[in-house]
Amino acid sequence: YFQTGHVVSNNLNVSQATNEGNFALGFSMTDQKGIALATGLKRYNAKASGERNLNKNFSVGYSANYSKSNIDKLSGANDGSLTGVLAAPSSYNLKGTPYHVPGNPYKQIYFRGGSFDNSYWIPDNNTFNEKNDRFFGNGFVNYIANLNEGMILRLRYQAGVDTYTTHLQDIFGYGSRGSSKGVIDNYGTTYALFNSTATANFDWKINSDLELNVMIGNELNHSTRKSYWESGTDFNFGGWNHMGNASIVTAGESQNQFRDVGVFGSLALSWKSMIYLNATGRNDIVSQMPRDNRTFFYPSISLGFVATELAGLNEISWLSFAKLRASYAEVGQAGRFLENYYVTPGYSGGFWLSDPIQYPIGGVNSYIPSSTQYDPNLKPQNTASYELGIDLKFFQNRFGIDYNFSHQTVTDQIFPVPLAGSTGASQLVMNGGKVQTDVHEVMMYITPVKTHDFQWDLNFNYAAVENNVIELAEGVESIFLGGFVTPQVRAGIGYTYPVIYGTSFARHDNGEILIVDKPGAWNHGMPMAGEPGVIGEVSPKFILGATNTLRFKDLSLSAVFEWKNGGEMYSGSNGLIDLYGMSAVTEDRESTFIYDGYKADGSKNDIARGGANDPGAYQTLYSDILSNIDEYYILGNSFIKLRELSLGYALPKN
Secondary structure, X not given: OOOOOEEEEEEXXXXXXXXXEEEEEEEEEEEEEOOOOOOEEEEEEEEEEEEEEOOOOEEEEEEEEEEEEEEEOOOOHHHOOOHHHHOOOOOOOOOOOOOEEOOEEEEEOOOOOOOOOOOOOHHHHOEEEEEEEEXXXXXXXXXXXXXXXXXXXXXXEEEEEEEEEEEEEEEEOOOHHHOOOOEEEEEEEEEEEEEEEEEEEEEEEOOOOEEEEEEEEEEEEEEEEEEEEEEEEEEOOOOOOOHHHEEXXXXXXXXXXXXXXXXXXXXXXXXXXXXXXXXEEEEEEEOOOOHHHOEEEEEEEEEEEEHHHOOOHHXXXXXXXXXXXXXXXXEEEOOOOOOOOEEOOOOOOOOOOOOOXXXXXXXXXXXXXXXXXXXXXXXXEEEEEEEEEEEEEEOOOOEEEEEEEEEEEEEEEEEEEEOOHHHOOOEEEEEEEEEEEEEEEEEEEEEEEEOOOEEEEEEEEEEEEEEEEEEEOOOOOEEEEEEOOOOEEEEXXXXXXXXXXXXXXXXXXXXXXXXXXXXXOOOOOOEOEEEXXXXXXXXXXXXXXXXXXXXEOOEEEEEEEEEEEOOEEEOHHHHHHHHOXXXXXXXXXXXXXXXXXXXXXXXXXXXXXXXXXXXXXXXXXXXXXXHHOHHHHEEXXXXXXXXXXXXXXXXXXX
């Protein structure tokens, strides 16, 4: 079933620059074939840009980009296309066995019955497709004037658009899951953003030591969005997967527009190319927040000191450059507030391909308040951070190291907070969180060998990021971010962000796994499932990247490595192949085993299962016990990868 994937990319670029201006034209095409059957991507990109000097003061320019993509994907989750592949017994010839009854392409032949679709039947009958068209670009005019000696004024106005249309189609064909008449879902979004930005920059070289830059500006963003969805169920006959072939058709749409206006400014002061002081401020007014909380201000300030400009330090031969940096910044971010509204009830879930109850019923529709409510006192969230850093270079820049530490606190974080069912709603969008982030970043670059014809360069990038949830809304210990009934991805107080939440092993107070000690019980000697809780932390301890480049004359060879240390993942695929007895750990089904656990009295487990008198023990362990304990399928997510290997040659000019 699996095949070798490949990507073919073709790029054409033409550009020219003269004293009067420049232009560039580009076109690219990407064709990708996926690893799974009937998956792939085709994308086309076109771009154009140009700038022209009209006279000594005025210049104009533009930039335009267009892309078009068509993506064929696999279905996922309970309807996963790979389910039948991974779970197929080795004795079953999935590829060689016809996947439908001769003469009836809509009646599947499949060892798994009606639970899933045959993986070879899917490409001919099911569709999961996404089409995207996007255009973005801008035009601008610049004005530059020398007001006086050492005084320069720069004015710029830019107007641009960013528009896209995306259309998605999910189809389960006639005969899906063995007996279903099929379902079709069309949905998508049309989006347009208009941006207007005006800035004025004033540069003043006050004297030989002191320079000043002042900037003020205004920005307006206006966006419109239309989302639509239509669903058709129960095709009348096979072979025409179209909305017109559906017995029941329902549809809906939403339309909205948002506008935000910002005024901003900055001040930069430098002295003797040694001390740099920068300050910024911005005030935004947004339409998508409650009326009393639509405006917010956020500032920043930074200071840099180049120590090697000091007399004495600039005479040290082995020290090429030394700079200290410090900054403080705040950033405001608006959420999305909606007045309470009504919706048609939905009854979905489980293994239903579509809603089991669909309105209108007998020509009568129904409306209830939306299960998502919005806090009328919602206010923008704020991110405050400070940063400290040092940059050092030695031996004529042959060796350098940069270190940066930042501490960030997000307050009034906007979350959908779960509500009790008695409220008539499921969640309330409100300010309900505080998250802190500490980041350590180190960059080191070394040139061990440098001659006229040969050079060896090494670069290392180290980053360690720690996110911690400090608080959530009152009475809420964790918030659902995504996933299934179990496992889930959550934000939990006192843990890194995010975490994996699911069913854990029952454990002693000392952390040892508990086993069932009930002679005669079906699960005697097997591990016990515990309470749901945090079973994994997603974030790695650190990520280290390295680039090794060798250059000999015009020939260069470069390799990029990456080491990700720590972090955990949940592997549903391993759970699936264990459940169906397809993994290597389920091969030996005749010997006995003693599960590595402890009894309630603290003694080591000595209960033997399996063998001739207990032939179903392995199936009980993997299909009935471990498949219901999510923690067992939490795996380490560390890796070392060769990301890229490139060979280059610079052609001679003649």
